[in-house]
Each structure stands twice: as structure tokens, then as C-alpha cells.
Amino acid sequence: MRFGVVIFPGTWSDCDFHFVIGEVLHQPVKYVWHRDTDLSEYDCVILPGGFSYGDYLRAGAIAGRSPVVEALGDFLAGGGFVLGSCNGFQILCEAKLLPGALLRNECLQYRCQSTFLFVENAETPFTRGLRPGQVLKMPISHGEGKYYGDAETLRILRGRNQIVFRYCTEAGEITKEANPNGSVENIAGIMNEEGTVLGLMPHPERAAESALGGTDGLLLFHSLIGSLIEDGSFLKR
Amino acid sequence: MRARVFVRLKRGILDPQGTAVKRALEGLGYQEVRELRVGKVLELELEAAEPVQARGRLEEMCRRLLANPVTEDFQVEIVDEGRRPNLP
Amino acid sequence: MRARVFVRLKRGILDPQGTAVKRALEGLGYQEVRELRVGKVLELELEAAEPVQARGRLEEMCRRLLANPVTEDFQVEIVDEGRRPNLP
Amino acid sequence: MTGAEPKVTLDLAKAHGLTAEEYDRIIQLLGREPTYTELGLFSALWSEHCAYKHSKVFLRQFPTKAPHVLQGPGENAGIVDLGDGLALVLKMESHNHPSFIEPFQGAATGVGGILRDIFTMGARPVATLDSLRFGDPEDPKTRYLIGGVVSGISWYNNCFGVPNVGGEVAFAPEYRGNPLVNVMCVGLVRKDRIFRARAEGVGNPVLYVGAKTGRDGIHGATMASAVFEEGAEERRPTVQVGDPFTEKLLLEACLEAMATGAVVGIQDMGAAGLACCSAEMPSRAGTGMEVELSRVPLRETGMTPYEIMLSESQERMLLVVVRGREGEVRKVFAKWDLEAVEVGRVTDDGELRVRMDGQLVAQVPVRALTDEAPVYEKPTARPAWLDELHAFDPLDLPPPADYEQALLAILAAPTVASKQWVYRQYDHQVGINTLVLPGSDGGVLRIKGTRKAIALTTDGNARSVLLDPYQGGALAVAEAARNLACSGARPLAVTDCLNFGSPERPEILWQFSEAVRGISEACRRLEIPVVSGNVSFYNETEGQVILPTPIIGMAGLLEDAGWRTTQWFKGPGDRIALIGPEAVSLGGSEYLATCGRRVAGRLAPLDLTLEREVQAACRAAIEAGLVASAHDCAEGGVATALAEACMSGPGEIGADVALPSVGRLDLTLFGEGPSRIVVSIPPMAQRHFEGLMQEWQVPWRFIGTVGGDRFTLRVRGEVVVNLPVERIAHAWRTGFERYVA
Numbered sequence A: 001m002r003f004g005v006v007i008f009p010g011t012w013s014d015c016d017f018h019f020v021i022g023e024v025l026h027q028p029v030k031y032v033w034h035r036d037t038d039l040s041e042y043d044c045v046i047l048p049g050g051f052s053y054g055d056y057l058r059a060g061a062i063a064g065r066s067p068v069v070e071a072l073g074d075f076l077a078g079g080g081f082v083l084g085s086c087n088g089f090q091i092l093c094e095a096k097l098l099p100g101a102l103l104r105n106e107c108l109q110y111r112c113q114s115t116f117l118f119v120e121n122a123e124t125p126f127t128r129g130l131r132p133g134q135v136l137k138m139p140i141s142h143g144e145g146k147y148y149g150d151a152e153t154l155r156i157l158r159g160r161n162q163i164v165f166r167y168c169t170e171a172g173e174i175t176k177e178a179n180p181n182g183s184v185e186n187i188a189g190i191m192n193e194e195g196t197v198l199g200l201m202p203h204p205e206r207a208a209e210s211a212l213g214g215t216d217g218l219l220l221f222h223s224l225i226g227s228l229i230e231d232g233s234f235l236k237r
Numbered sequence B, C: 001m002r003a004r005v006f007v008r009l010k011r012g013i014l015d016p017q018g019t020a021v022k023r024a025l026e027g028l029g030y031q032e033v034r035e036l037r038v039g040k041v042l043e044l045e046l047e048a049a050e051p052v053q054a055r056g057r058l059e060e061m062c063r064r065l066l067a068n069p070v071t072e073d074f075q076v077e078i079v080d081e082g083r084r085p086n087l088p
Numbered sequence D: 001m002t003g004a005e006p007k008v009t010l011d012l013a014k015a016h017g018l019t020a021e022e023y024d025r026i027i028q029l030l031g032r033e034p035t036y037t038e039l040g041l042f043s044a045l046w047s048e049h050c051a052y053k054h055s056k057v058f059l060r061q062f063p064t065k066a067p068h069v070l071q072g073p074g075e076n077a078g079i080v081d082l083g084d085g086l087a088l089v090l091k092m093e094s095h096n097h098p099s100f101i102e103p104f105q106g107a108a109t110g111v112g113g114i115l116r117d118i119f120t121m122g123a124r125p126v127a128t129l130d131s132l133r134f135g136d137p138e139d140p141k142t143r144y145l146i147g148g149v150v151s152g153i154s155w156y157n158n159c160f161g162v163p164n165v166g167g168e169v170a171f172a173p174e175y176r177g178n179p180l181v182n183v184m185c186v187g188l189v190r191k192d193r194i195f196r197a198r199a200e201g202v203g204n205p206v207l208y209v210g211a212k213t214g215r216d217g218i219h220g221a222t223m224a225s226a227v228f229e230e231g232a233e234e235r236r237p238t239v240q241v242g243d244p245f246t247e248k249l250l251l252e253a254c255l256e257a258m259a260t261g262a263v264v265g266i267q268d269m270g271a272a273g274l275a276c277c278s279a280e281m282p283s284r285a286g287t288g289m290e291v292e293l294s295r296v297p298l299r300e301t302g303m304t305p306y307e308i309m310l311s312e313s314q315e316r317m318l319l320v321v322v323r324g325r326e327g328e329v330r331k332v333f334a335k336w337d338l339e340a341v342e343v344g345r346v347t348d349d350g351e352l353r354v355r356m357d358g359q360l361v362a363q364v365p366v367r368a369l370t371d372e373a374p375v376y377e378k379p380t381a382r383p384a385w386l387d388e389l390h391a392f393d394p395l396d397l398p399p400p401a402d403y404e405q406a407l408l409a410i411l412a413a414p415t416v417a418s419k420q421w422v423y424r425q426y427d428h429q430v431g432i433n434t435l436v437l438p439g440s441d442g443g444v445l446r447i448k449g450t451r452k453a454i455a456l457t458t459d460g461n462a463r464s465v466l467l468d469p470y471q472g473g474a475l476a477v478a479e480a481a482r483n484l485a486c487s488g489a490r491p492l493a494v495t496d497c498l499n500f501g502s503p504e505r506p507e508i509l510w511q512f513s514e515a516v517r518g519i520s521e522a523c524r525r526l527e528i529p530v531v532s533g534n535v536s537f538y539n540e541t542e543g544q545v546i547l548p549t550p551i552i553g554m555a556g557l558l559e560d561a562g563w564r565t566t567q568w569f570k571g572p573g574d575r576i577a578l579i580g581p582e583a584v585s586l587g588g589s590e591y592l593a594t595c596g597r598r599v600a601g602r603l604a605p606l607d608l609t610l611e612r613e614v615q616a617a618c619r620a621a622i623e624a625g626l627v628a629s630a631h632d633c634a635e636g637g638v639a640t641a642l643a644e645a646c647m648s649g650p651g652e653i654g655a656d657v658a659l660p661s662v663g664r665l666d667l668t669l670f671g672e673g674p675s676r677i678v679v680s681i682p683p684m685a686q687r688h689f690e691g692l693m694q695e696w697q698v699p700w701r702f703i704g705t706v707g708g709d710r711f712t713l714r715v716r717g718e719v720v721v722n723l724p725v726e727r728i729a730h731a732w733r734t735g736f737e738r739y740v741a
């Protein structure tokens, strides 16, 4: 499976994703510059974490209008997958590729810590290898990760099963204490209606080697790679 | 031409920063503050022929970048139609 | 009573936010922006008898908490002397 | 020369912080009166900050050489060889005064400055650590400073994208008006890609890159000189504001430009900005430099040559590139949306020539600004009040009525209590190298592509330096090395940040000289070279001087990343051992400060030979795979170290320990002394461990067992502490956070 990792000015998880995909998963991976618009050589494009454009207006706002992001529409239409983590999630929301928005953490502070994620939907290409209700351990690192959607958006998200991950306790309870940033309904990650775009605040690339505290992040990639091979789109392209 | 753009959280969206500032003011003895919300103001100096057109452009900037329609409202104000800014 | 407090970086102080937003607007084709600075606006609803006194209190709040005197200027505006706020 | 500038007089020179003798010397060096801009150059480069004029003679004692040292003091940062073609770049710097004036921006720009020091050497920053000192957190002003400093560090660090892997926060009333913000950064560089701040190659162009120049942080002397009546307000130098986003672009662009091979030398424009770079770079290379100020990108209008030369605007660099290859470099910077402007060239005559619109505004031999800077050996005097402090015997105080309460009080003391509130605001994993996160004795990072890892720590205990600056300095080194040993690492190098009061006071300078002597001795005996550092003098506000606070930053190497060890107990049944000597004292201890509200007494002795052996024995046991946890005994004594081992890990676990009595109970529990390490040993490894300790011939003994949910301490068969771990953990977790949450 061919991955492209986008670099915006201010991105910093680019190298980490590149390393995990190339060195841990042994998949072909290249960097994509934010001004590039030809994504035809990739199966999955990753929007990594960081502070694109310093997050100076709103997190992800300026990057959300860049050429590479504009090109994602066609890329998706052609059968591609997009994964946005942390700043990448913020960018996807800003670009309207995912509904809702990410606001400043309710505690008004940056948070770098380990979190547990409740797998809400295990039927997406990114989570197919997981069990519904499975609890994953993945770190977060952000100051603006409070997911917000209005009542209508939430209703649609729920109705279409687009909520993929919620923050939970180690035992899998979705509680206020387990919510590190005040996200509505503990939402940590959502996908688009088609299931081809996943956005999440946690960092799967930081949970990809046991020496670094866990490998649950790899499960997303395994699912995705498995999905692609299974549904044949790997061969189509 | 000089303009101001206000960008603020929509009513109904929790403003924890506003709440924190209000609480801090109360702590300092300012009990009279009943409500407080924190927003952004962008002060722009524009090369623009005339206010109506400038306003149109500014509103477009807001829709395209400056405000997030999911969470924010915006408001455009033309402050000064000609001179260079001379802010306090 | 409704009031607005503007808090902005003093002239001469670097405004990285403003610079980034200006450049982003240029990138979107808004070449007319010659200068852009980002500030804060606090919208307050106050329990106060009369504007002069309210203004005094607000300026005090600015000096004590709302603005950082080292880097920021502030400006107080009484928007509405009586009614409840009704923001856009 | 330009006539628009004020006439230089002795008074003006004095207003610039120069003495009459220094001013005479300038006239002598130039053979004439300096111009206004020239005066600015001298005042900046001959300042304490740039010239180290009061400290230089003392700093010469530092051992700075070792086979693995690739760059010692004298450059932007020090460098040591890691093997495998890699090198580690390290440096620590203070931003104390700016952080008091504006805590958020002051601390943020402190991080920015030290990051630039690392990447100017060609290295990618891989970790930061922050060592902070504040007044009593009961004080609202202090709480405001803590909040501002921590969020400033958090903002810059996180936005730039470097993991913070450690640091310290300690409190004492003496820091109330003068908090300390010391930040250390380390970077990784390929050995063949190291860059230096040298202006080599006559005729080579000088490029200005990065942010535009404003009137930020210009030497306060500008104001004092009272030359600008008109529009004085407008011209007032402003606080430096950080822009971590631009810094991140600058990092990527610099490393990419360096990789082209077109860069000859590079230096960041930090303190004293362009003045410093344009003098130091040619001085190191034995060349000269010409700059044309009208080409410098400016953020503000009407800036004078003086202001442009002395501006401390952040996120800027000066590059010397190969003539003819400017285009390649410019292209790289353009890719990253940064300006790269040719502002001058390297010359062969040893002069710095500064022009504005073609008109000469300054011409000074670069050596006059650098090598000819004054160096003083000012008088030192041992303060008389030391005798009084030493005369106090903590054992004259009655022992505590309740040892459990005393322990809880120490664990809840802000200096000892958990600093999670601080470091959870810092990213500590970006780069996916962090094997040991903040919260253990040392942070540990793997080095990708090798089996190796590095361990990092900062340490400094000002109370012991106050009571005995010589031993206090040595103790800081010993403690830092011990923290690395506990992490499984062999120390490689020291960077330091020496925070003191005014060196013009003999008592302060004595503290400084003694501390430097102690650091030097410990570094020599433990064989750890000093490769970089920073001196911060004049840390006093309104007559209140800070505690003498030398901070030691240390980097160590683990040949095998698998050796990394953390400080917390792992499994029930593991045996607990105490390695090290018995000698402890309550003099200057946390117990005395917390329960007795004073800093006095004498320190327990430091035996550097024993220290070295204890560390080596601990490391040997770790390398042999026998050790489940290792934790150094520091503030709060062995009782505190044991408690921390129970509760600082991901899960809480109890321990039952019989402490060897060393006299009174409070001394036994809370007495502090060097060279002591608490380790835990899985039962299977016990025999092997015993054998190994025998071999190393260090004092040690088994003192207890890990397990259960209670923390129990016995002395001479008597239970003196028996508390649920939950209880001690609560005290420790909330002790600091209660002030700031």
C-alpha cells in the first residue's frame, strides 16, 4: 500500500509517520509537499500532527485551504483514503472533509498524555481489524482538541455510525474523567460518510512500537492495509 | 482604508476562556461582570477603492478563512475610509 | 450595560499571528491587505449604574488583569448603556 | 561618518554600562572616539553576557577536553561523539530577567534561543529540558509567573515540535522577584555535517535569514542615553515576542541549506543580535566583515544603524555561504517562505565595517570587540554569615512529634511534589524516540538506526550551594551523574547554567568561584568534560539576591537502549537495596526547610571516589539486567526516595522497609547525603546482585521488599511509618498542583 505523508509549514509528525510506515510496517511511503496536487501515486494520504502555520488563526485553518488539501476531493473520488491525526484532524474539519470543529481544550491548557479509546465503529476500513468496544491505548498531544458539532451534526454522526473513537477509561467506560479535552460525547475520532476519511486527535504513530509504550496505533494501519487488499482497490489502481 | 473584523464563538457554544476571565475578575472583586466572552478582532489596513466593495471582499475573506462557520460568527466594520491607521 | 474591551499588541511588537494570516489571505488572492494585526475583544455584560463609573472600573480591570501592560494596549468601549446584549 | 547620531561622551558610555577605564580602552583601541553605533557595539560585546568578563578567569578551571569531545566551549554549543558517525550537541541557557518582566514571552523566547544554538551547529534538536526556580507558590505573583513561564515553554516547545524530556522545578522565597528559567537543548548531527559560527572565505557573501528586524529588546542603554526626545515612546525597545512557527521553518530551511554544501558558517542572532554575529563570526575565522544595513529586512520604519545592529528580534540567523552559490541557498529559504538577503561579505582585513546606505557608520577591528574585551579578576570574599549558618545544628531542634505527618509534609512540599501539572503541558514524544518520559531520574531517548540511547538530566540544589558553594557545585555534578547512572547511562558531557547575583559583590563572586571550583573538581574526578554553558549574573531584585544556583545539565550514553531503567518499583516480591554510604545530614535538607522553616547547618561529606564507584556499581547491575528500578536519594532523604519509588510509576505499589539507623529517627528517614541509590531487584537476580556488589566493594544492603498497598518504614524493629500508598501518593500528587490548578 502506497502512503503519502503531507508536510505543511509547521508540521512535525511527518517524520514519525514516515518512520512507522516505512520502518515498522515496511510499506512504501513518500513525503508530499503542501503545494503538490498530484496524489495519483498514493493509496492513502496522511495529514500528520504539528502546528501548521503555527495554528495562528485557528488550528488547521490556513493549512485547510492549501493546494494539497484542495486536491483531496479528487483523490478520494478516485478511491483514495485519508488519515488525519491531531493537526491533520483539525485540517480535515477546517477543510470540511469532516464535519464539526476542534476547539481549545476545555482546561485551556495543552495536554500531552496517554489516553484510552473506545472503538465505536469497527467496520471502517481503518478499524476493520478491531472489535467493537475494544479499548486502545494511544497518546494525545494538543491544545485544541475539543471536538464540537452542533446537535444536528451529532445526530447525523451517530445515525451514520461515523463516530469511530471515544475517550474512555482503561476499562472502557466513557466518563467525564476519561475525557482529556472536553470533547462533546467524548469524541476522539470520526470519519466521513463513505468511511474513506478518518480524523482523530490521538497519535497512532506514537503507539507503534512496544519500546515506546504500546502498539495499538499499528492496528489502524493493519486494518487499512487489510481492507485495501481485501476489497481489491489495491489492484484497481 | 481601515477595517475591523470581529470573530467570536457563536452564542450557545461554551467559552471556557471567557468563563475563566470572568472568574478571575470576580476574584479581584469585580462582581458586576454578569457575562464575559472572548473573541478575536483583526485590524486590517486595505488598499481598496470604496467601502462597499471592501466590505464585500472582507466578508468573503471571513467566509473563506477568517471565521469557522461551524463555531464562529463574524462582523465586518469599516473604521476609516481613507487615512492610514492610527490606533491607540 | 454592555461593553467591549479591545486588547491588542502594542505597535512595534511582533505579531506572528497577524503576519501568518496576512500571508494566508495573500495566498487566497487578497492582495489588497496591506497590514493585519490580530487582537482580542472581550464582550462584557455589566451590572452598572452609569457609564462613566463603568468605564473607570473597566479600565481598572484592564490594567489589573485583562491586558498585559508590557506588550498590550487596551481600549474600552461602552456599547449599550441599558439593554441586554444582542450580538450578531 | 554620519553626523545624525548623538555625540559620544564618557557619560553616554557610562549609560551604556561601560566603565571609564573601559571607555578609555575603546578610545585606545580605535585611536579615536567611537561613533554612536560603535559605542553600541562595544557596550553589547563587552557586556557581561557576551564577554563573560567577570567569569572567564574562573571558567578556565573546567575540564573541557576528552577524546570524545568534538567541540568544547567557545561555539554556540558543545559537541560530543556518540559513535556510529553521530554526534550529540548540547547547551543550556537562561532567560531569567525576560521571564520576570513577561513570563510567557520571556520563557518562550528562552526556548527559541537555545533551540537556535543547537541547530546552528547543523543538528536537529531532539530534546529539551527545563530547570525552573520560583518563589513561594503561596504568593499570587509567583503563581502568575509559574503559569506564564510554563505555558510559554509549552507553547514554543510544542509548536516547534521538540520533545521535552525532563527538568526540575524548585521553590525558595529568594526567587520571588527573580525566577530562574534555564532551558537545555540537545541535538543530533552527523559527525561530517557539523557547522560552526565562522566567517571563512574572503569575498564570501553574508546572508541574513529569518524574521524581520524590529526594535525588540535593544540594549536598555538606548533609553538611558536620553538621546531621543522626540518620539521617545515610539522608539522604546519592545519586549521580544517569540514566533515558534517561523523558528520551525528556520530549522528546516537551515538544515536543508546546510545539506547543499553551500553554507560555510552560521550563527544565530541572539543576544546583541547582528552586532554579536558580525563580530564573533569573523573573529573566530581571523577574517573581517562588511555589512550594509539598508539591506536588512526591517519590520519597523526609521530604525537607526544602532538599533539595527543591536536589535534582539528572534528567529534570525546570519549565514556565510560560498560565493556563487547564494542562489541555491536562497531557493531553499524561499521554499520555506523565508527571506534570505545578502547583507554583506567576508573581508580579509580583520575589520568590521558597517554601512547604512553606503555611508560608513562603524569601523572596528573585530578583535577589539571580541578578544580585546576586558577580563576581570574581581575580589572575592567568603561571607561572614556562613559561620552562623554552619553553627546551627539541626539536631538541636526537637524531633517531629509524628513521623507520618512529617513524611506527608515533605512529599507535599512543592519542591518535592509531583510536577506532572508542568510536564503534561509539554509534548514529550514527538520524534518517537522517548523511551523514558519525564517523571523519572533521567529522560531517555533512543537513537534511531542504532542500538544506543541517550539519557538526559538537569540538577542543582541551591540550598547546598548556599551552605557550601564548593561542595554544592560538586554535588550538582555528582547528582546529575547519579541520575544518569540510575537511568542506565554513562555520563558523556556537562553543560551548565550558573545563576548568581551581582559579581561585583565579593561575597557573590566568592560563591561563584567556589561553585565553579566544585563543579570542576567533580567533573575532573568523574571524568565528565564541560562542553558548553552559560553564566547569568545580576539575579537580584530590590536588594534580594537569589540563592546561588548552578544548574548542571548532563547527557549520558546507553550502549544498549534496553538497559534503560526507571525509578519506580515494578513488581511485588522484588527486594529493595540501598547502595551507598550511611553519612547523611539534616543541614540544608528539605526536612529542615519544610518542617523547621530554615536553611542552615552543614552538609554530609561528598567522597567523589565513592560516588564514582557507587554509580559504576549501579550501572554494572543495570547492564547485567539485575535491576528493576533505580532511584537516587535526593531532597527528602531515603524515606522520600522510597516513597517516590512506590508512587511515581504508572501504578502504585507498596513497600516494607527496615532502614538502617544512623542516629536520630528524623536523621535516618530524612537526612540527605550524596552517593545513595535505592534499587529494586527481582528475586531471581538477588544472588547475582549480591555477588556483583561484593565485586564492586561498595557499601550496600538489602533493606526491604516491594509489594502490598502500604508504605511501611521500620527502624530498629519499630514501625515508624505505616501509611496506605494511596495516602502518600495523594499528598505528593496534590502538593504542587493545589497551588496552580
Ligand SMILES: Nc1ncnc2c1ncn2[C@@H]1O[C@H](COP(=O)(O)OP(=O)(O)O)[C@@H](O)[C@H]1O
Binding pocket: D049, D050, D059, D062, D072, D073, D074, D075, D076, D077, D078, D117, D270, D271, D496, D497, D498, D530, D531, D532, D533, D534, D535
Ligand atoms: N558556565 C559555562 N561553562 C562552560 N562554557 C560556558 C559557560 N558559560 C559560557 N560558556 C561558553 O561560552 C560560549 C559563549 O556562550 P554564550 O555567550 O552563552 O553563547 P550565546 O551567544 O549563545 O549566548 C559558549 O560556547 C558557551 O558554551
Ligand SMILES: [Mg+2]
Binding pocket: D076, D117, D268, D270
Ligand atoms: Mg548562541
